[in-house]
């Protein structure tokens with residue numbers, strides 16, 4: 001429990017910089033320090049937001065006794081190593097997705113968290129998006145009836161992105177799909193089977209020894225009759241940027257539209273056929289947040305008048321999730337409870353993708369999740 005403003009340091013100031021004004025306005029946070037490589041970029045952000053404490057060296061930041069918690073937004077290969085270093089230095093950790101690139105690193109983060117009592121939150125944006133919160137609200141109120149099936153996709157053209165992206169196996173960045181299908185029913189993945197499809201151009205194969213254009217995974221959930229389907233593509237597949245979740249219930253189902261920016265479709269059972277589907281305006285969930293940060297949910301919101309998303313590019317707030325994520329991290333630290341997703345859940349979601357790719361390499365063989373990632 002931390003019963004005073006929590007001193008936050010943000011590491012990595014590309015995507016990470018979007019969280020600075022949120023922490024600055026949050027009543028329980030003190031936006032204490034920033035860290036990135038390159039003095040010019042560091043000063044530019046520090047001057048823009050009036051932050052005095054600036055580190056180029058992550059290890060030096062971890063020696064700073066004022067810092068309670070780090071929020072990591074560095075390139076994917078650095079996430080696990082930096083999270084482990086922070087935990088070993090006694091800092092709580094929030095980290096952008098994915099948690100790690102290996103099962104072993106996921107298990108080590110769980111082990112250190114459980115040994116030290118420090119908190120870990122993987123900052124999965126989709127499970128705090130307004131679309132997910134809308135589906136969760138329906139589910140919590142019993143409006144969906146019994147959940148029968150979930151599916152999610154995440155397609156993006158990553159040509160031209162930094163050096164750790166080219167050739168990345170689609171399932172190595174799968175938490176935007178895994179998170180919602182496991183997070184809505186609050187279940188763990190027990191085992192996966194993944195089929196690969198198509199081939200990316202040859203120059204991309206060597207980076208990760210992976211030629212696959214699309215990977216489709218079936219996830220069997222533990223202690224449940226549910227399974228889910230997820231699919232992803234990153235290169236050489238023509239598709240607008242899309243994150244999507246569909247949930248099918250006995251009473252109602254919700255589908256994410258095929259074109260980004262269009263309203264969700266709500267299907268209600270036992271109505272005359274033409275009345276089964278209806279377009280719904282996804283509500284804003286800013287009321288769940290302290291008023292000082294509530295307006296941050298509205299970046300990229302659907303605009304009814306001109307039927308446009310104001311912006312649905314990367315960095316447009318990812319469904320209004322950023323303030324919810326910051327608030328969940330701060331609330332968990334303040335209350336001394338685990339955040340959602342905690343270390344085990346974050347590991348279960350991340351390992352689902354890593355092991356799905358392993359399954360694809362073995363022609364779809366079933367691969368089981370490690371028990372250490374199951375919720376207690």
Ligand SMILES: NC(=O)c1ccc[n+]([C@@H]2O[C@H](COP(=O)([O-])OP(=O)(O)OC[C@H]3O[C@@H](n4cnc5c(N)ncnc54)[C@H](O)[C@@H]3O)[C@@H](O)[C@H]2O)c1
Nearest residue numbers: 012013014015016035036037058073074075076096097125
């Ligand atoms: N929806 C989402 O959840 C979402 C969206 C965008 C990006 N991301 C994640 O955020 C991360 C960063 O993405 P980006 O597009 O901002 O990348 P980027 O390359 O633009 O920025 C990386 C930042 O990390 C800093 N950095 C790199 N190594 C460092 C080190 N050792 N110590 C301190 N700082 C270091 C760089 O200086 C830079 O500021 C990625 O892991 C990406 O997956 C997640």
